[in-house]
Amino acid sequence: MAKNKIRVRYAPSPTGHLHIGNARTAIFNYLFARHNHGKFIIRIEDTDTKRNVADGEKSQLDNLKWLGLDWDEGPDVGGDFGPYRQTERKDKGIYQKLIDQLMAEGKAYKSYRTEDELKADREEQEARGVMPHYEYEYEGMSDDEIKKSMADAEAKGLKPVIRFRVPKNKDYAWDDIVKGRVSFNSDSIGGDFIIQKKNGMPTYNFAVVVDDHLMQISHIFRGDDHVANTPKQLMIYEAFGWQPPKFGHMSLITSAATGKKLSKRDESVLQFIEQYRKLGYLPEAMFNFITLLGWSPVGEDEIFSRKQFIKIYDEKRLSKSPAKFDNKKLEWVNNQYVKSSDENEVMDLALRQLIKKGNIPENPDAKTVEWARQLVKLYKQQMSYMAQINKMASVFFKEPEQVSGDALKEISNDTAPIVLNEFAKRVKDLKIFDQVEIFKTIKSIQKDTKIRGRKLWMPIRIAVTHEMQGPELPESIELIGRDKAIHHIQETLKQISK
RNA sequence: GACCCGUUAGUCAAGCGGUUUAAGACACUGCCCUUUCACGGCAGUAACAUGGGUUCGAAUCCCGUACGGGUCACCA
Numbered sequence: 269m270a271k272n273k274i275r276v277r278y279a280p281s282p283t284g285h286l287h288i289g290n291a292r293t294a295i296f297n298y299l300f301a302r303h304n305h306g307k308f309i310i311r312i313e314d315t316d317t318k319r320n321v322a323d324g325e326k327s328q329l330d331n332l333k334w335l336g337l338d339w340d341e342g343p344d345v346g347g348d349f350g351p352y353r354q355t356e357r358k359d360k361g362i363y364q365k366l367i368d369q370l371m372a373e374g375k376a377y378k379s380y381r382t383e384d385e386l387k388a389d390r391e392e393q394e395a396r397g398v399m400p401h402y403e404y405e406y407e408g409m410s411d412d413e414i415k416k417s418m419a420d421a422e423a424k425g426l427k428p429v430i431r432f433r434v435p436k437n438k439d440y441a442w443d444d445i446v447k448g449r450v451s452f453n454s455d456s457i458g459g460d461f462i463i464q465k466k467n468g469m470p471t472y473n474f475a476v477v478v479d480d481h482l483m484q485i486s487h488i489f490r491g492d493d494h495v496a497n498t499p500k501q502l503m504i505y506e507a508f509g510w511q512p513p514k515f516g517h518m519s520l521i522t523s524a525a526t527g528k529k530l531s532k533r534d535e536s537v538l539q540f541i542e543q544y545r546k547l548g549y550l551p552e553a554m555f556n557f558i559t560l561l562g563w564s565p566v567g568e569d570e571i572f573s574r575k576q577f578i579k580i581y582d583e584k585r586l587s588k589s590p591a592k593f594d595n596k597k598l599e600w601v602n603n604q605y606v607k608s609s610d611e612n613e614v615m616d617l618a619l620r621q622l623i624k625k626g627n628i629p630e631n632p633d634a635k636t637v638e639w640a641r642q643l644v645k646l647y648k649q650q651m652s653y654m655a656q657i658n659k660m661a662s663v664f665f666k667e668p669e670q671v672s673g674d675a676l677k678e679i680s681n682d683t684a685p686i687v688l689n690e691f692a693k694r695v696k697d698l699k700i701f702d703q704v705e706i707f708k709t710i711k712s713i714q715k716d717t718k719i720r721g722r723k724l725w726m727p728i729r730i731a732v733t734h735e736m737q738g739p740e741l742p743e744s745i746e747l748i749g750r751d752k753a754i755h756h757i758q759e760t761l762k763q764i765s766k
Numbered sequence: 767g768a769c770c771c772g773u774u775a776g777u778c779a780a781g782c783g784g785u786u787u788a789a790g791a792c793a794c795u796g797c798c799c800u801u802u803c804a805c806g807g808c809a810g811u812a813a814c815a816u817g818g819g820u821u822c823g824a825a826u827c828c829c830g831u832a833c834g835g836g837u838c839a840c841c842a
Binding site for chain 2: 279280281283313315316318319379383386387390393394396397398399400401429447450451452453456457458461462464465466467469471472473475476491492493494495496497499517519520522524527528529560561562564566567568569570587588589590591592593594596597598599600601607649650710711714720721722723724725726727728729735736737738739740741
């Protein structure tokens with residue numbers, strides 16, 4: 269690419285774990301940068317010091333790395349445009365200088381209206397049915413009167429915020445990369461907005477503009493919820509005479525349950541990457557799934573590696589309409605990866621889940637590890653995320669509950685007890701207890717009893733595993749072990765003989 | 767309430783005025799495979815929100831309506 273340098277950023281605030289929506293924003297910026305051989309930058313927007321949490325930044329970065337992202341500049345790796353935390357930039361006086369400039373040019377001013385007053389205004393406006401907005405507090409005053417009003421406020425001990433003087437009745441428009449032409453009239457954005465808080469911190473709308481400009485950001489991909497911020501930011505670019513970057517506002521991910529944008533309170537969807545990570549989802553699969561939420565490739569394939577995504581990524585294919593988060597599809601994608609992934613990777617993750625749940629000891633011996641390996645291999649075809657192994661294979665670890673529901677119906681007949689009695693008896697006498705012999709045993713029962721097919725296999729499956737579905741039966745029985753298998757069968761026989 | 771935006775099957779989506787009797791995937795249903803279930807293979811059900819235009823021709827362009835969403839903080 270020979271055009272201007274492509275530089276994009278992901279700018280999280282360190283207020284908590286990496287959210288799915290933010291992860292998606294990060295991924296699309298990353299993909300855009302890598303596809304175009306540009307730079308991907310991380311900047312920490314920590315100007316709201318009250319909301320910052322201790323490990324927020326670290327958690328964000330860790331989870332991004334887990335997803336397979338890497339960046340060229342950022343708080344942890346440095347770069348030529350640092351510092352990469354807004355609080356540090358503030359300490360360097362970067363914002364103050366610019367704010368002073370705006371004030372000197374009459375494009376910003378000190379505002380002394382208190383938060384209580386503003387709140388009252390808003391309530392009154394809302395009651396009147398108009399959009400809540402700030403009304404210019406010096407309306408109609410001469411320069412001298414303004415000066416006096418400010419002096420009076422200072423005398424009362426009020427601390428000012430700095431507001432940006434919004435131009436009257438002026439249209440601000442841009443060609444959005446995903447939405448097309450979007451336009452706002454300056455009168456509809458809520459009045460002169462604050463660019464510096466009472467405590468001296470710049471506000472988001474001001475700091476982003478300053479930093480994006482200073483960091484030479486060329487494109488901004490962010491969530492749809494930022495559309496309304498864009499005209500404000502455009503005004504600031506204009507006030508400084510800076511060239512704004514290109515904007516792309518991506519549709520939001522919504523909850524299938526509520527239809528609303530994913531919010532932290534919505535418990536129908538796991539919201540944080542961290543949670544998926546803990547459940548043993550594969551990072552490649554998460555990357556794959558998230559990328560397909562609101563973006564689609566040209567062909568008909570759905571499974572792509574990170575490298576392939578980088579190659580085929582095209583920001584013009586970002587969707588305009590919001591996408592609901594579909595858990596089933598997520599699980600399907602994960603299962604695709606589990607099935608085709610490296611055995612050791614899956615094994616490793618699954619082992620950790622087994623240990624976490626206490627199903628195998630903290631430091632398993634070689635024999636247990638080998639046994640677990642067989643177990644994981646057995647369930648690999650049907651697992652989506654690794655934590656499922658604990659439930660899927662629960663029969664291997666604890667005494668199963670009574671057979672019930674469809675499974676009970678399945679074995680409530682005359683032939684089931686015959687099969688089970690025979691199987692228990694013959695298995696007991698087996699010289700070698702392995703899957704080959706178990707298979708032969710089942711066949712021999714068929715031969716002698718003439719019971720076959722589902723009526724033969726299902727009772728055994730249900731009695732031994734208490735599940736109606738699962739991996740290869742002989743192999744499963746071998747792994748469960750002879751004593752346990754026989755015990756389960758006897759318990760089941762007791763239950764159905766009543 | 768105001769301002770912005772969106773609307774193809776249950777869900778994700780392709781589609782960019784004629785090649786569309788509208789792809790593909792998830793989910794669902796059925797069949798096949800495996801002397802069982804699952805996995806896998808094959809097949810099937812199912813959609814252009816609505817009313818007007820424009821045009822020889824509209825899912826595709828324009829306008830209205832309905833519905834959905836986003837934003838209106840000294841949060842980002």
